[in-house]
Amino acid sequence: MKVELIQLEEDRIRFLLSGATAAFANGLRRACMSEVPTLAIDEISLYDNTSVLFDEQIGLRIGMIPLQVEDLDLFSEPEECQCGGEGCPGCRVDFMLSVEGPGMVYSRDLQFTDPGVKPAFDKIPIVILGEGEKLVIEGYATKHAGREHSKWQSGTLCGYKNLPTIEIGDCSGCGKCVEVCPRKVLVLEDGRAKATNILECSLCKLCIEECDAGAIKVVPVLDSFVLSIETSGCMPVKELVARASDGIRKRAETLDRKLAELS
Ligand code: SF4
Ligand code: SF4
Ligand SMILES: [Zn+2]
Numbered sequence: 001m002k003v004e005l006i007q008l009e010e011d012r013i014r015f016l017l018s019g020a021t022a023a024f025a026n027g028l029r030r031a032c033m034s035e036v037p038t039l040a041i042d043e044i045s046l047y048d049n050t051s052v053l054f055d056e057q058i059g060l061r062i063g064m065i066p067l068q069v070e071d072l073d074l075f076s077e078p079e080e081c082q083c084g085g086e087g088c089p090g091c092r093v094d095f096m097l098s099v100e101g102p103g104m105v106y107s108r109d110l111q112f113t114d115p116g117v118k119p120a121f122d123k124i125p126i127v128i129l130g131e132g133e134k135l136v137i138e139g140y141a142t143k144h145a146g147r148e149h150s151k152w153q154s155g156t157l158c159g160y161k162n163l164p165t166i167e168i169g170d171c172s173g174c175g176k177c178v179e180v181c182p183r184k185v186l187v188l189e190d191g192r193a194k195a196t197n198i199l200e201c202s203l204c205k206l207c208i209e210e211c212d213a214g215a216i217k218v219v220p221v222l223d224s225f226v227l228s229i230e231t232s233g234c235m236p237v238k239e240l241v242a243r244a245s246d247g248i249r250k251r252a253e254t255l256d257r258k259l260a261e262l263s
Pocket of ligand 1: 170175193
């Protein structure tokens with residue numbers, strides 16, 4: 001198996017995975033979305049809400065704010081914590097929100113008791129308060145994975161496609177395929193079509209339908225995949241992919257061990 005980096009930013013990565021099965025590529029995608037735990041606001045007590053939004057709407061908005069943690073490994077999931085899920089500093093981070101209008105309440109107004117925890121983005125709007133309107137909330141965040149609820153989803157936009165190959169045979173240079181390609185993969189050069197940035201090809205095959213000469217072949221490479229992974233902002237994308245891969249390795253080792261016990 002081989003991995004080649006195509007693009008890396010703080011919150012998104014694209015890489016080419018070769019010599020792998022579709023099941024493995026999909027497993028990595030799913031692990032990024034569902035298996036990498038993070039913190040999210042879990043329970044709230046609303047002491048005052050005179051805003052235009054119902055309590056439930058406020059709760060939903062606050063729950064979906066991604067949180068960054070200085071050291072995620074310091075926290076346990078409540079079910080695995082030494083407190084037995086009762087709630088303690090090892091599995092809970094308390095917060096307070098107290099704002100009076102007029103003005104917009106933003107994610108940055110959430111004040112966590114642990115200085116190592118903060119919203120991933122300062123300016124996620126929660127609600128606009130009018131003159132004299134108030135929002136006073138207390139609550140806590142817990143650590144879970146996306147399989148529990150999407151608010152704990154560390155990886156948001158995670159997808160993959162087969163690496164395409166494009167062959168152009170007897171081309172008349174009519175340019176129809178260039179016009180129809182939504183990804184601008186094809187260009188006309190020296191009177192014939194040519195594929196340029198192949199990684200952008202979505203394998204939609206519109207070019208094949210458009211080519212009266214039947215000159216284009218678009219074929220997926222069955223053991224090579226372009227993976228695109230994006231985080232919610234709760235952790236750098238490199239950490240997300242590393243944690244997801246590590247989780248797969250550990251589960252595979254557990255399976256191996258259990259199979260060995262059975263044989
Ligand atoms: S549509 Fe076919 S013939 Fe026309 S430029 Fe494209 S490949 Fe060549
Ligand atoms: S398959 Fe679609 S994206 Fe790929 S080259 Fe053809 S038209 Fe463009
Ligand atoms: Zn605990």
